[in-house]
Amino acid sequence: MYNIDRFMAELERKNPAQPEFIQAAREVVESVIDMVNENPAYLKAKILDRITEPDRVFMFKVEWEDDNGDVQINKGYRIQFNNAIGPYKGGLRFHPSVTLGGLKFLGFEQMFKNSLTTLPMGGGKGGSDFNPKGKSDNEILRFCRSFMTELQKYIGPETDVPAGDIGVGGREIGYMYGQYKRLRNENTGVLTGKGLNWGGSLVRPEATGFGSVYYADEMLKYKKDAMKGKTIVCSGFGNVTWGTVIKATELGAKIITISGPDGYIYDVDGVNTQEKFDYLLELRSSNNDIVAPYAKKFPNAKFFAGKRPWEVKADMAFPCAIQNELNGDDAKKLLDNGCKYIVETSNMGCTPEAVEVFLHAKIAFAPGKAANAGGVATSGLEMSQNSMKFSWSREEVDAKLKIIMKNIHDAGVKYGKEKKGNFVNYVKGSNIAGFKKVADAMIDLGY
Numbered sequence: 001m002y003n004i005d006r007f008m009a010e011l012e013r014k015n016p017a018q019p020e021f022i023q024a025a026r027e028v029v030e031s032v033i034d035m036v037n038e039n040p041a042y043l044k045a046k047i048l049d050r051i052t053e054p055d056r057v058f059m060f061k062v063e064w065e066d067d068n069g070d071v072q073i074n075k076g077y078r079i080q081f082n083n084a085i086g087p088y089k090g091g092l093r094f095h096p097s098v099t100l101g102g103l104k105f106l107g108f109e110q111m112f113k114n115s116l117t118t119l120p121m122g123g124g125k126g127g128s129d130f131n132p133k134g135k136s137d138n139e140i141l142r143f144c145r146s147f148m149t150e151l152q153k154y155i156g157p158e159t160d161v162p163a164g165d166i167g168v169g170g171r172e173i174g175y176m177y178g179q180y181k182r183l184r185n186e187n188t189g190v191l192t193g194k195g196l197n198w199g200g201s202l203v204r205p206e207a208t209g210f211g212s213v214y215y216a217d218e219m220l221k222y223k224k225d226a227m228k229g230k231t232i233v234c235s236g237f238g239n240v241t242w243g244t245v246i247k248a249t250e251l252g253a254k255i256i257t258i259s260g261p262d263g264y265i266y267d268v269d270g271v272n273t274q275e276k277f278d279y280l281l282e283l284r285s286s287n288n289d290i291v292a293p294y295a296k297k298f299p300n301a302k303f304f305a306g307k308r309p310w311e312v313k314a315d316m317a318f319p320c321a322i323q324n325e326l327n328g329d330d331a332k333k334l335l336d337n338g339c340k341y342i343v344e345t346s347n348m349g350c351t352p353e354a355v356e357v358f359l360h361a362k363i364a365f366a367p368g369k370a371a372n373a374g375g376v377a378t379s380g381l382e383m384s385q386n387s388m389k390f391s392w393s394r395e396e397v398d399a400k401l402k403i404i405m406k407n408i409h410d411a412g413v414k415y416g417k418e419k420k421g422n423f424v425n426y427v428k429g430s431n432i433a434g435f436k437k438v439a440d441a442m443i444d445l446g447y
Contacts, residue, residue, distance in 0.1 A: 018101025189386025209243020211374015
């Protein structure tokens with residue numbers, strides 16, 4: 001039998017100075033430990049011990065030359081966490097904050113997120129502490145070639161299929177895929193997030209945001225409510241936020257905030273026109289990491305320097321930027337302002353304290369591993385199209401994504417609905433649903 005305090009103490013001893021990974025592991029373990037203790041097969045196979053340990057971790061040196069001819073050195077990583085239900089699948093992140101512990105957290109989350117999609121994908125994550133901001137195209141090209149020269153030894157279309165993440169967009173995916181093809185002489189779907197001209201899927205750039213809104217729509221329907229007329233506070237201004245505002249607007253809601261490291265924008269009119277959608281893309285492609293120019297472009301909007309959007313009154317909140325961006329105090333502000341739905345669209349966007357506030361108040365809270373699974377789900381659909389050497393229409397991909405997100409929501413309800421009343425603990429339900437599929441596959445395969 002597992003005791004959670006002893007188990008977590010031992011996990012922390014084995015993984016020192018990795019707070020994000022320990023945080024993610026604790027959330028899952030707290031949700032599933034009773035189920036594990038009641039299942040003799042799980043206990044005998046020591047599933048909990050094994051599922052919290054990655055299959056393998058690759059760390060490598062990335063040497064590249066800048067435009068001045070100086071040699072630069074970065075660290076590269078690939079975490080292959082678990083492949084019981086399919087090839088390892090998860091993004092590559094290029095950002096100076098990248099660490100082994102951070103990537104282990106993301107790979108661990110990815111394992112269960114991919115499981116929830118019902119597609120045959122295992123969990124993995126990777127990246128580098130390389131910062132693409134301020135670099136020339138040629139510098140990024142040289143870095144990507146060097147990174148892929150090492151990474152290609154460990155990946156393949158039936159082994160490990162990386163995707164993009166923070167700092168890795170279509171340009172970086174293109175450079176890396178070009179190097180993979182050059183070295184391996186293969187035209188295979190070894191990366192997702194590819195350009196439409198060379199194997200990419202329609203809807204992929206918008207997919208995380210679209211999927212999050214589809215999940216939220218199912219939450220509201222479950223409570224006999226609707227998206228139409230809802231006001232939403234949203235953080236971030238990149239791809240995820242862009243997809244979120246487009247789909248939320250389409251369903252009749254109004255997003256009134258976006259944010260960046262410099263502060264947040266409050267747009268009383270709503271981020272709800274094609275001109276504003278296009279401007280989000282301009283802000284993202286500028287590589288300046290600021291949203292203040294939005295208020296100059298659209299004078300009815302106001303910029304609040306150094307602040308976060310969670311102080312604004314709204315019906316719903318979508319944290320879309322980065323992990324632990326919404327804390328306990330922010331959660332209390334949202335509840336005090338009457339917010340009734342929280343949709344964690346970034347990976348682990350809410351701190352444990354914030355999650356506790358929402359669950360204690362019995363607010364409908366969608367955890368990231370469920371709500372933001374639309375991105376990897378569409379990556380899985382891209383893999384399918386690559387395997388078939390075929391492309392689906394935008395409408396077909398969008399329809400498949402909507403079905404996947406409905407199924408993810410329904411799995412959360414199945415395992416998270418309390419016996420008394422109508423409250424659904426989507427954190428517990430999603431963790432159990434994702435864990436159970438991976439654990440059962442491990443036992444079936446004799447892992």
